[in-house]
Amino acid sequence: MLYRLRSLQPIWRQMRLSVAFPYITLLLWILPLLLFNSGQNSLMAHDEGLYAWRARQMLDSGDWIAPWGNAHHKTPGPYWIIASCYKLFGISEFSGRIPNMIAGILVLFLVYEISKILLAKNLAWLTGAILSIEFLWLQYCRLGTPDMPMILLVLLAIFSLIKAELYPKYSHFWTLIAGLSFGLGFLVRSFMIFVPIIALLPYLVLEHRRHRHLINPLLYLGFVVGLIPTFSWLWFNWQRYGNVSFEQLFKFVLDLGSDDRNHNGAFFYIWNIPLKSFPWFFFSLLGLVLVLRRPIPRYHLILVGFPLVMFAELSLFSTRLSHYSLCIYPFIAMLAAVGLNWLGRIYETGLIQKDIPTQSPLKKGGNIFIPPFLRVAGGNLPRNLSYATGVLGILLLLGAIFVFVWGSADIRKYAILGLIVGLGWLILPVVWISRYHFGQKFLTARYWIAGWLIPCWLALAVAGSLGLLGDYNPVYRTFLQQKAIASVLQTHPIYFVQLGGKNSVLLNFYTPIHGERVNTISQLPASSYAWIYTKNSLEPSKPYRILGKVQDYQLIQVIP
Helix, strand or coil: CHHHHHHHHHHHHHHHHCCCHHHHHHHHHHHHHHHCCCCCCECCCCHHHHHHHHHHHHHHHCCCCCCCCCCCCCCCHHHHHHHHHHHHHCCCHHHHHHHHHHHHHHHHHHHHHHHHHHCCHHHHHHHHHHHHCCHHHHHHHCCCCCHHHHHHHHHHHHHHHHHHHHCHHHHHHHHHHHHHHHHHHHHHHHHHHHHHHHHCHHHHHHCHHHHCHHHCHHHHHHHHHHHHHHHHHHHHHHHHHCCHHHHHHHHHHHHHHHCCCCCCCCCHHHHHHHHHCCCHHHHHHHHHHHHHHCCCCCCHHHHHHHHHHHHHHHHHCCCCCHHHHHHHHHHHHHHHHHHHHHHHHHHHHCCCCCCCCCCCCCCCCCCCCCCHHHHHHCCCHHHHHHHHHHHHHHHHHHHHHHHHHHCCHHHHHHHHHHHHHHHHCCHHHHHHHHHHCCCCCCCCHHHHHHHHHHHHHHHHHHHHHCCCCCECCHHHHHHHCCHHHHHHHHHCCEEEECCCCCCHHHHHHHCCCEEEEECCHHHCCCCCEEEEECCCCCCCCCCEEEEEEECCEEEEEECC
16 A cells, blocks of 8 residues: 555656646635535625626616616626626526636636746745635625626736736737726726726836836727727617716716715724734735835735725725725735745744844745744744634634534524634644644644644635525525415516615515516505515505515515
């Protein structure tokens, strides 16, 4: 048996040297996280439900310009993508989420390639692994929204600009691709595409004397070509609704910039990003300190400038939402890879070295630079972090046991999550103790770094399997699957009487046959069926019976 294993070693070594090996391993790493589910799916209200419903309107009506009967405030790229998937795979939650899953995988590969240029090959793979297990990132990879396609186009543009600088012979081609990506980004995300473009200005302007991208006419040609689908859509819209088509686009972005609809203050992203990317944001702060100490040649304004400028832009913007910050998450992963790799090198030495290095902290060899603020952390930061995660793991285990014994059935699935994650966080102290107390020297930095990755991967995999990342509204799903309710919805047109609330988009999507939208119950025909919103003060001028109720909505039938 040992002989056979040794005979396989050259094959394994050859596989690892293959160009495709990093992509295959990253794909195997992220695919389970994208696909694990409880067997049931339901849409998230409000945004995902809106995009799903509008895409369904396009498909059902055959009108791919404006099936909603008025000038629209968003460009149609996301609706076209989702509606195309509905046509290919049928109308379902999963088919509406396929584009984002594919875009998320392509983004992962792009981030690997960008990191390989900016950092190093080993850090590039670590960046991809970290990005895959950032909570908000993975969540939006599994939602039917326009965020992932836009980020794919932004990163493709950044990658193309870097390639144009590295290979002057093909600079025209790569610059054209960069402009085309930005132009198509407008189709997908309207004026929001200008937020990452502005964040790139420090690199484009301050480094212009070196790369000269801004005077390359193909950058602007590509941008104009990318705008052709949007211009075509606007032309057909203008033929129907005149100048209102343009007014709606501008009005929407002005409203977002002037009205804080969600009452999230200026410091929203300061706490939201660390929470939604835990624990990687804190590693990225360490990586940021290291990179500021030893700047990345040529691309410092991309690795550091882009996320910092974008963070400032989003904080100044009046409407602040978690998913607006998703463009920053790949750069959090890059900087976190730098910080975690640095800690891994310290882990192997066993003690923090005080000497200032002669080489970059991103490369092997030489002494390790220690930022002054980290020296107060004690004699060995990796050891302290290992023990801290062990304490966290024990607390999670105790909490999970408590919920299992005394909790209700509804929250016991969270206990399963706490149990598995708690066990996962015990890996780090076990690895540390085994190496430094039991002499297991084979437990190198790779094992210690894996001790950070595995618990986060397990947490998200289990969350997906429990339906926490796919079944966002199980109450509506189970209600609509009831035999009595489903038979009515499948065979009769359903009227809508002044529906309000963000969950109304779910009823729009899950109602197969739509009747008219009316203002009062008195406008409903005899024996007809309708959804009503119980928070509206509707006077029942016609008698009706309630077939079912889900939260603030009722399905009724008018009594003849």
